[in-house]
Amino acid sequence: MLRTVNRVLIGIVGLVLVVVGGSVLAVGLGARPPSWWIHDGRHDVLLSDAERTKWQGHGWWWPAVLAALAVLVLLALWWLTAVLRRRRLAEILVDTGDGEGALLRGRALENVLAGDAAELDGVADAQARLTGRRTAPESRVRLLLEPHVDPVIALHHLTARSLLHARNSAGLAALPSEVRMKAVKHRAERVS
Incomplete structure (x- = not known):
């Protein structure tokens, strides 16, 4: 949602700046402005003395x-x-148990989590993204499921295997996750 709002706002601001800046530049270079335009000519000021002191x-x-x-x-x-x-988590702080900590690259854990989830039965493709803080990461997993797979079973396998493995390997107390599942759409083929 924020990405869409951001793109729309950037587009509107950019369009306004191009139109106003281009028209002011054109009038400054000697083009004749329309009658409704705020500037009358090349040597016109933005605000007259009367407008400034009104x-x-x-x-x-x-x-x-x-x-x-x-x-x-x-x-x-x-x-x-x-x-x-940053939308992605760059690193995760792993408690090593000796009072020190180790840093785990976020992309490494994302790749392992996505690869582990993609190996589950009936999963055609998987993507993972880590967000949150480096001491309390959260994951967002997208699964592309084969048509024959029950989503409840796929979710159970993901939480019981892939997410549990990622949480345990990083030494995290919890790994809250948002899982989005989508079915693969196969094209119809002609059978003779």
Whole structure:
């Protein structure tokens, strides 16, 4: 959901910036603007003296402008952190039992978990992703099941074998998981 909202917002902001920037550039280079455009010509300013000083006497104007700009800056910073935040867990802290810890690469555990799940009976393909914190990881597993497989049995095998094996091998107390299953769709073939 966040990925879709992010792409839509980036598309809208990009389109607005291209249209406004391109039209201002075109007017600045000497193109004749339409009658409804905010600039009349090449030497026109964005705000005239009358427009700039119109609200100067009102005490609420500048605090409202600064508050709106502060909200815009905070929204832009929130958006930037949401975009730059890592979705995948880079490493997991494994308790070695001697007071020290070891770091396990997240991709390594993802690959092992996906490979182990793909070897289950009736699983055509499996993908795994680790999220959460490095001391409390969570997994998201996607299974592509053959049409003859019962999803309840596949889920039981996944939790009893693959997830249990991954949890025990990483020395984790718990490994909360979200499992999504989808059936393989075979194309109909003509039989003679």
